[in-house]
Amino acid sequence: MKIDSVTSSYRRWAPVYDLTFGRITSAGRRRAAQHVTARGGRALEVGVGTGLVLPLYGSTVSVTGIDFSTDMLQKARTKVSEMNLRHVQELRQMDARTLDFPDGSFDTVVATHVLSVVPEPERVLAEMARVCRPGGQIVIVNHFSAEGGALRRIERMAAPLEDHLGWQSNFPITRVLGNPLLREVERDRLPPLGMMTWLVMERIASA
Numbered sequence: 001m002k003i004d005s006v007t008s009s010y011r012r013w014a015p016v017y018d019l020t021f022g023r024i025t026s027a028g029r030r031r032a033a034q035h036v037t038a039r040g041g042r043a044l045e046v047g048v049g050t051g052l053v054l055p056l057y058g059s060t061v062s063v064t065g066i067d068f069s070t071d072m073l074q075k076a077r078t079k080v081s082e083m084n085l086r087h088v089q090e091l092r093q094m095d096a097r098t099l100d101f102p103d104g105s106f107d108t109v110v111a112t113h114v115l116s117v118v119p120e121p122e123r124v125l126a127e128m129a130r131v132c133r134p135g136g137q138i139v140i141v142n143h144f145s146a147e148g149g150a151l152r153r154i155e156r157m158a159a160p161l162e163d164h165l166g167w168q169s170n171f172p173i174t175r176v177l178g179n180p181l182l183r184e185v186e187r188d189r190l191p192p193l194g195m196m197t198w199l200v201m202e203r204i205a206s207a
């Protein structure tokens with residue numbers, strides 16, 4: 001995925017996102033919001049998109065959202081203002097590869113359906129780990145490549161279309177498991193059809 005393709009593909013997605021991909025993948029967002037609300041404190045949502053998770057957080061949490069696509073962010077801003085979401089601290093246009101926050105700024109860093117979309121996902125994860133405080137958590141909801149069968153074959157066939165579709169279909173979970181500052185603490189399957197993965201990692205103090 002190239003950064004220019006993020007802009008162009010999410011310009012096309014923004015008007016229809018909530019009623020299409022957004023609708024069929026709501027289970028992971030609900031679980032992420034419940035998890036983050038139970039933890040409380042300061043949360044960063046990386047690739048906040050149209051802000052589908054924002055109304056689901058409780059008042060125990062203060063949320064900052066960032067996204068590269070101004071078209072997606074505009075949808076999120078409209079939700080915050082129309083729904084008067086006071087727990088949303090700020091929404092900023094930013095590249096997740098270079099997060100403009102000091103080390104350890106957040107208790108929880110969330111990315112739902114983002115890591116297979118961003119260019120350089122390992123670099124994004126390293127930035128998420130940097131801005132999370134030691135003892136804090138990284139919460140990921142994502143589709144990772146199937147290990148075999150027909151779905152795996154379809155994912156491989158779709159791989160050349162990634163810049164047009166706006167995500168990488170051929171994206172193994174190993175790409176997010178190698179960060180030395182992160183220790184896996186939860187993993188689960190999520191709807192639709194168990195195709196999505198719930199992954200929670202704890203930010204350890206040092207490698």
Ligand SMILES: C[S@@+](CC[C@H](N)C(=O)[O-])C[C@H]1O[C@@H](n2cnc3c(N)ncnc32)[C@H](O)[C@@H]1O
Pocket residue numbers: 006010022029046047048049050051052066067068069072094095096097111112113114117118119
């Ligand atoms: C599939 S959408 C997910 C949106 C939201 N998290 C959700 O669950 O509905 C992926 C989002 O990642 C954003 N994105 C892609 N690359 C990015 C980058 N380098 N920095 C920040 N956001 C990025 C896209 O603009 C898009 O809004």
